[in-house]
Amino acid sequence: MSPKSQKKYNTVDLFAGAGGLSYGFLQTGKFCLKAAFESNLHAQKTYKKNHQSAFIYDDIDDIFLDKVNEKIGKIDVVIGGPPCQGFSNVNRQKNHVICHNNYLIKKFVKAVLHLQPLAFVMENVGMLKSDIHSFYVEEDESEMIQSYNIDVRADDILLLEDSLLFDGIIEIVSNKEQIERYLWDEKDYLLLNNVYRYLNNMTKLQNTLQRNKKKLLLLAEKLLSYSSNEEIILFQNQIVGNSLKHFYSNDTSSLQELCNKIKPAIMYQRMLSKSKELLINKILVKKYTLKQGLIAEVETIAVIDYIEKILGTYDNGYALGKGILSSVAFGVPQKRMRFVIIGVKKYKTDKVILPEETYQESEYRTVEDAIKDLEGINPSVDVIDGNKGSYIFRTTENISNFGKSLRDSNILYNHVSTDTREIALERFNKIQQGGNFHSLPPEFKTTYSDTQRTQKTIYQRLKYNEPSGTVVNVRKSMWIHPVKNRAISIREAARLQTFPDSFIFCGTKDSQYQQVGNAVPPLLAKILADCLLSYLE
Numbered sequence: 001m002s003p004k005s006q007k008k009y010n011t012v013d014l015f016a017g018a019g020g021l022s023y024g025f026l027q028t029g030k031f032c033l034k035a036a037f038e039s040n041l042h043a044q045k046t047y048k049k050n051h052q053s054a055f056i057y058d059d060i061d062d063i064f065l066d067k068v069n070e071k072i073g074k075i076d077v078v079i080g081g082p083p084c085q086g087f088s089n090v091n092r093q094k095n096h097v098i099c100h101n102n103y104l105i106k107k108f109v110k111a112v113l114h115l116q117p118l119a120f121v122m123e124n125v126g127m128l129k130s131d132i133h134s135f136y137v138e139e140d141e142s143e144m145i146q147s148y149n150i151d152v153r154a155d156d157i158l159l160l161e162d163s164l165l166f167d168g169i170i171e172i173v174s175n176k177e178q179i180e181r182y183l184w185d186e187k188d189y190l191l192l193n194n195v196y197r198y199l200n201n202m203t204k205l206q207n208t209l210q211r212n213k214k215k216l217l218l219l220a221e222k223l224l225s226y227s228s229n230e231e232i233i234l235f236q237n238q239i240v241g242n243s244l245k246h247f248y249s250n251d252t253s254s255l256q257e258l259c260n261k262i263k264p265a266i267m268y269q270r271m272l273s274k275s276k277e278l279l280i281n282k283i284l285v286k287k288y289t290l291k292q293g294l295i296a297e298v299e300t301i302a303v304i305d306y307i308e309k310i311l312g313t314y315d316n317g318y319a320l321g322k323g324i325l326s327s328v329a330f331g332v333p334q335k336r337m338r339f340v341i342i343g344v345k346k347y348k349t350d351k352v353i354l355p356e357e358t359y360q361e362s363e364y365r366t367v368e369d370a371i372k373d374l375e376g377i378n379p380s381v382d383v384i385d386g387n388k389g390s391y392i393f394r395t396t397e398n399i400s401n402f403g404k405s406l407r408d409s410n411i412l413y414n415h416v417s418t419d420t421r422e423i424a425l426e427r428f429n430k431i432q433q434g435g436n437f438h439s440l441p442p443e444f445k446t447t448y449s450d451t452q453r454t455q456k457t458i459y460q461r462l463k464y465n466e467p468s469g470t471v472v473n474v475r476k477s478m479w480i481h482p483v484k485n486r487a488i489s490i491r492e493a494a495r496l497q498t499f500p501d502s503f504i505f506c507g508t509k510d511s512q513y514q515q516v517g518n519a520v521p522p523l524l525a526k527i528l529a530d531c532l533l534s535y536l537e
Contacts, residue, residue: 015082020519021121022079037057037060113311121528137298172272172275196259239261240265243261285298319346321343324339336521367462370403379486379489380417381419383512413501414489414490415490417486420487
């Protein structure tokens with residue numbers, strides 16, 4: 001074997017999670033994981049359990065420290081999946097205007113520029129290719145944008161609807177001290193917003209008001225203590241305080257009337273919170289205007305344009321290949337679309353092409369291929385049992401070849417599920433394979449505030465003869481086993497993600513489910529690693 005073929009590439013994993021991407025790279029035998037960067041403590045434990053040789057850091061900024069660089073040495077490859085939730089202004093019902101996860105993309109780019117590896121691989125949600133995923137331009141970025149010729153687009157952030165405007169409002173939202181003067185504690189806002197959000201569900205609204213009566217009456221007194229008849233925002237405090245007290249004193253006011261009284265205060269608090277975000281994050285506001293409401297005129301840059309213009313420039317020297325890959329077309333029993341961008345130094349290659357699909361639709365691996373052999377094994381509901389290993393395999397019957405490839409341990413770990421309550425069990429009984437929450441009779445749709453808008457992944461019963469949908473936190477979504485009236489276990493979700501049985505997850509039950517859902521399927525990761533090797537060697 002030649003020295004060249006023996007080389008292992010020193011690698012760091014940024015935003016590593018449980019380590020699915022790392023695990024796939026390690027399976028090639030050609031990459032040496034030097035360090036992982038992950039802030040979630042449960043995911044750190046999982047990563048360390050399965051990648052014992054790597055140093056683990058909980059702050060991505062540690063990658064820029066000299067002492068860390070000396071410890072991990074020269075890095076050849078940077079991999080990672082920085083979270084990116086999209087241009088969060090499109091989701092205006094939330095009390096936030098900036099998605100800080102988007103800025104983690106910038107951290108990834110800066111890490112590549114700092115380490116100057118031979119290559120990098122970045123994986124993310126399929127929508128990253130879209131212009132929906134954008135950054136707001138910050139005050140100190142003008143020179144960088146001009147230097148790299150990054151496209152900039154004008155955009156408007158609606159801070160407040162037209163009917164609630166008053167004289168002097170721009171002076172308030174553009175001054176941090178003024179904002180702080182009017183802004184409530186976050187917990188007070190969330191308490192009142194929890195009432196307001198059930199405006200269209202009177203049953204939920206009534207229950208919320210009764211359940212939080214003591215807290216809301218305390219809030220009423222608090223708001224009345226700093227109200228004013230002379231300042232509009234403070235006057236709304238008085239209206240809310242009096243409305244809550246009147247409602248609980250058996251006043252004749254209706255639920256609808258109460259919500260109408262609450263609305264202006266909620267809208268003002270959202271305005272103040274968003275304005276504060278713009279200021280503390282130094283977002284460049286070109287100007288505030290009063291056109292069809294209070295508008296902050298800003299500029300945005302597309303995430304993908306930012307990556308390509310900076311890392312693909314001649315000075316930084318990476319040839320880039322990007323695209324959306326369908327996991328199911330690479331042997332993963334799951335319809336998971338992921339955006340991937342691979343960069344290789346231009347002196348290695350002038351063109352990077354992503355791997356080609358290897359499975360046709362008729363060949364797709366299914367849920368049955370992945371988890372059928374676990375059907376007769378009752379999962380534990382205690383995460384401690386799952387961590388110890390709750391079952392010992394004594395036969396290879398009733399298992400597919402794909403299942404055999406994942407069963408690389410005689411002991412079954414993490415076969416842990418949610419303890420099914422009576423109402424959930426009744427729902428399970430009503431849902432056939434391929435059905436979901438919307439398949440239920442009306443009398444069983446009592447859980448969510450707006451049943452028409454409930455996602456189709458909720459209470460989804462998997463179909464044995466098809467790949468699953470995108471694996472997320474299947475505990476929160478209440479995914480149902482194809483033939484058993486129970487939730488999918490952590491191990492079954494991990495199998496759908498192509499984690500082998502020897503890969504052990506750590507942490508709380510919900511954290512383990514979340515780690516599985518957030519992970520890159522190791523099988524897809526290995527294919528990306530093999531693709532990268534074709535350019536490095």
